Amino acid sequence: MKKVAIAATGLTKFNKTEKPIDSIMLSSIRTIFENTKNLEQKDVDVVLTSTNANKNYLANIISELSGIRPKISHSVESLCNSGTNSLISAYAYVFSGLAETALVVGAEKANSPGLVLNWDMSRGEYKHPIFWASMFTSAHMRKYGTSLEDLAYVSIKNHKNAIDNPHAYFEKPFSLDDVMHSKNLTENVRLLDCSMPCDGAAAVLICSEEKARKYTDTPVWITGIGQKTISASFTKNDNLSSMESTKTAVTDAYQMSNKTAKDVDVVELHDAFSVCEIIELEDMGFCQKGQGSKFVRDLYDTDNRKINPRGGLIGAGHPLGATGIAQVVEIYQQLSGKAEKRQVHNAKTGLVHNMSAGSTSSTVLILES
Amino acid sequence: MTRFEDELKNNNFVCSECVRCKHLVWPPSEFCNKCFGDVTWRPVSRKAILVEFSSKDGKCFCIAEFEDSIRVFGTIEGNSALSPGQNLVLEYCNYDETPKFVFQTD
Numbered sequence: 001m002k003k004v005a006i007a008a009t010g011l012t013k014f015n016k017t018e019k020p021i022d023s024i025m026l027s028s029i030r031t032i033f034e035n036t037k038n039l040e041q042k043d044v045d046v047v048l049t050s051t052n053a054n055k056n057y058l059a060n061i062i063s064e065l066s067g068i069r070p071k072i073s074h075s076v077e078s079l080c081n082s083g084t085n086s087l088i089s090a091y092a093y094v095f096s097g098l099a100e101t102a103l104v105v106g107a108e109k110a111n112s113p114g115l116v117l118n119w120d121m122s123r124g125e126y127k128h129p130i131f132w133a134s135m136f137t138s139a140h141m142r143k144y145g146t147s148l149e150d151l152a153y154v155s156i157k158n159h160k161n162a163i164d165n166p167h168a169y170f171e172k173p174f175s176l177d178d179v180m181h182s183k184n185l186t187e188n189v190r191l192l193d194c195s196m197p198c199d200g201a202a203a204v205l206i207c208s209e210e211k212a213r214k215y216t217d218t219p220v221w222i223t224g225i226g227q228k229t230i231s232a233s234f235t236k237n238d239n240l241s242s243m244e245s246t247k248t249a250v251t252d253a254y255q256m257s258n259k260t261a262k263d264v265d266v267v268e269l270h271d272a273f274s275v276c277e278i279i280e281l282e283d284m285g286f287c288q289k290g291q292g293s294k295f296v297r298d299l300y301d302t303d304n305r306k307i308n309p310r311g312g313l314i315g316a317g318h319p320l321g322a323t324g325i326a327q328v329v330e331i332y333q334q335l336s337g338k339a340e341k342r343q344v345h346n347a348k349t350g351l352v353h354n355m356s357a358g359s360t361s362s363t364v365l366i367l368e369s
Numbered sequence: 370m371t372r373f374e375d376e377l378k379n380n381n382f383v384c385s386e387c388v389r390c391k392h393l394v395w396p397p398s399e400f401c402n403k404c405f406g407d408v409t410w411r412p413v414s415r416k417a418i419l420v421e422f423s424s425k426d427g428k429c430f431c432i433a434e435f436e437d438s439i440r441v442f443g444t445i446e447g448n449s450a451l452s453p454g455q456n457l458v459l460e461y462c463n464y465d466e467t468p469k470f471v472f473q474t475d
Contacts, residue, residue, distance in 0.1 A: 122395070123441075123442050125469050127467060138421050142453070185425070187425070233395075235432055240432075
């Protein structure tokens with residue numbers, strides 16, 4: 001089977017700025033060209049942009065501003081998992097032989113139009129994401145006895161991990177008390193249970209094996225892909241204490257890579273809200289159903305960074321179109337031994353989980369060194 | 370303004386139903402999402418089942434299910450104890466930029 005690699009990455013600081021989205025994207029691309037040996041603009045066959053910014057022919061604009069004249073260029077949008085959707089498109093171009101080298105860049109502004117979903121009639125007047133998060137939370141609390149304190153541990157763990165991520169939005173830790181007493185947005189979702197929309201960009205270079213060897217001594221291989229969309233309406237989630245699209249996506253990714261949860265050394269998962277991390281850990285097989293809260297507490301108590309070492313979306317921030325790619329950047333750094341203070345010892349196999357619209361769509365990637 | 374929105378403004382909750390296979394198409398659409406048959410509008414029962422609930426600033430919101438298939442977010446009025454699976458009645462619906470559904474416990 002043809003091998004497809006990640007050969008280089010670029011990332012900007014996640015923050016809130018006045019910079020336009022094309023400028024943020026270019027900053028992450030610049031990092032790739034400055035840090036990658038033997039890479040020239042003429043080598044890039046494909047440019048894919050990932051954003052919810054409703055910008056016409058953005059991939060062509062970014063190509064021109066980067067001095068690239070690609071064979072293929074277009075945008076990929078699927079709300080919060082736009083980034084991993086674009087990466088899978090790049091994988092397909094390279095795997096099929098249509099391209100040898102693809103540049104994937106995702107970015108978002110804090111005021112992204114992707115934050116509120118007007119199409120979904122079934123949400124009624126409850127359009128904001130806190131309302132679907134509150135429904136998952138109520139269901140998990142009722143079925144498994146999850147407490148507000150359990151949820152707070154997700155937040156304090158991920159904020160703690162984010163301190164060692166120089167690109168993270170948050171730069172200070174929060175205590176259990178801080179989270180427990182942060183503003184109540186609903187009866188079971190507090191401000192510090194939420195990921196923060198912000199500006200940010202991330203980029204990766206996807207290559208054939210031959211090209212990857214030209215650009216790096218430490219390629220990371222994409223060995224498993226799973227993706228599932230059940231609907232666009234949040235209310236089509238039948239079981240609110242679980243995430244159906246995630247379960248399907250992870251099953252397919254494990255099967256393609258011939259791995260299981262036990263083989264995975266490091267994970268970036270989509271903690272849009274605290275409850276998401278608990279449910280996703282359970283649904284992806286890292287613990288039994290109902291044991292996600294205990295699993296998170298154990299990680300925190302033992303300073304284990306296996307899950308969301310860069311701080312997740314809660315600690316690092318959530319620039320929608322960049323998030324999935326930033327998760328891939330983190331796992332690339334972990335598997336190539338470049339994660340510095342965040343480094344998980346001897347990480348060989350990593351998993352990225354990225355989802356959108358209240359888990360109506362999920363993407364899972366397995367990456368290996 | 371669609372027929373769906375117009376009817377909601379008149380306190381009528383309607384949905385599209387397939388003429389061919391009788392499937393309820395939710396959210397409403399021009400064609401059946403099961404067989405691509407033509408659809409017609411029909412009223413939805415005002416009886417619903419509580420799926421899940423929470424609250425914000427003392428106001429209770431929920432997901433309710435109609436006719437074993439149509440799920441919507443709405444508001445529950447009153448202070449009675451709630452439990453998933455219990456019966457609700459659609460007290461009022463409207464459309465003002467977004468659909469609005471207000472329930473009472475049965």
